[in-house]
Amino acid sequence: MGTDRARSSADTPVRALLALLVLGLSGCAAYHAGPDGETLDPLEPVNRPIFTFNRFLDRWIMRPVAKGYDKVTPRPVKFAVSNFFVNWEAPIYVVNHVLQGQIGAAARQTGRFAINTTLGLGGIIDAARDAKLPAEPTGFGTTLGKWGVRDGPYLMLPLLGPSNPRDALGMWADLQIDPIYNYKNASRRDKLLILRIIETRRKLLSTDKAINEAPDPYIFVREAYLQNRRYKIKGEAADEGLDDFEADFEKMLEEEQSGSDSSQ
Numbered sequence: 001m002g003t004d005r006a007r008s009s010a011d012t013p014v015r016a017l018l019a020l021l022v023l024g025l026s027g028c029a030a031y032h033a034g035p036d037g038e039t040l041d042p043l044e045p046v047n048r049p050i051f052t053f054n055r056f057l058d059r060w061i062m063r064p065v066a067k068g069y070d071k072v073t074p075r076p077v078k079f080a081v082s083n084f085f086v087n088w089e090a091p092i093y094v095v096n097h098v099l100q101g102q103i104g105a106a107a108r109q110t111g112r113f114a115i116n117t118t119l120g121l122g123g124i125i126d127a128a129r130d131a132k133l134p135a136e137p138t139g140f141g142t143t144l145g146k147w148g149v150r151d152g153p154y155l156m157l158p159l160l161g162p163s164n165p166r167d168a169l170g171m172w173a174d175l176q177i178d179p180i181y182n183y184k185n186a187s188r189r190d191k192l193l194i195l196r197i198i199e200t201r202r203k204l205l206s207t208d209k210a211i212n213e214a215p216d217p218y219i220f221v222r223e224a225y226l227q228n229r230r231y232k233i234k235g236e237a238a239d240e241g242l243d244d245f246e247a248d249f250e251k252m253l254e255e256e257q258s259g260s261d262s263s264q
Contacts, residue, residue: 141170
């Protein structure tokens with residue numbers, strides 16, 4: 001009994017880091033602008049070294065692993081893995097849609113989760129697509145933003161990437177209702193978290209070229225994430241300067257989806 005408790009206690013930091021890394025890769029920083037519309041980044045002297053550190057780890061660990069996984073894994077398997085993880089994020093979507101007052105979206109995501117978990121064999125098949133129930137992602141950081149909570153300074157977190165105080169709190173809140181993060185079997189849970197990190201990074205491979213070719217990758221990433229968050233919270237469109245990045249990302253998502261449809 002004492003051994004189990006000790007193991008669980010020692011496992012908690014690893015578990016939290018893995019889950020936060022997943023959320024950090026898929027999350028975005030909130031928009032924060034000065035009176036003339038310029039981005040306020042008072043922590044840039046700290047953020048830039050962290051960004052460089054993250055890029056170093058990505059170059060030598062994350063990206064090679066994601067590319068290797070993408071190369072050796074059959075396409076239907078990749079779509080099944082992607083569908084699985086999107087499905088098990090649904091409880092996060094449902095709770096936050098309710099908190100945002102979007103009851104219709106919450107009902108649709110509940111129906112989608114029920115269909116894919118049963119008819120979709122746990123979510124590996126997107127059976128809800130035939131019922132015209134696409135995923136409608138959201139999180140507690142977005143909920144807080146819609147409630148009027150200010151974002152605070154832009155943060156580049158070690159390993160986790162772009163964030164801010166409000167969205168960092170949102171990440172923690174989302175973890176409390178994340179079924180995979182709260183899965184009781186520690187060994188299986190950690191394997192699933194690692195696979196989710198790899199799958200999330202794989203989906204971002206198509207954006208690498210735009211980032212690497214930018215005159216200042218730090219600013220490019222910052223603005224892309226800030227614009228994305230502004231759109232999610234306020235519905236404001238991105239600047240034209242980021243059109244190529246957004247187009248590449250949207251094209252990747254469309255290719256993922258069309259491939260998923262053809263494999264089912």
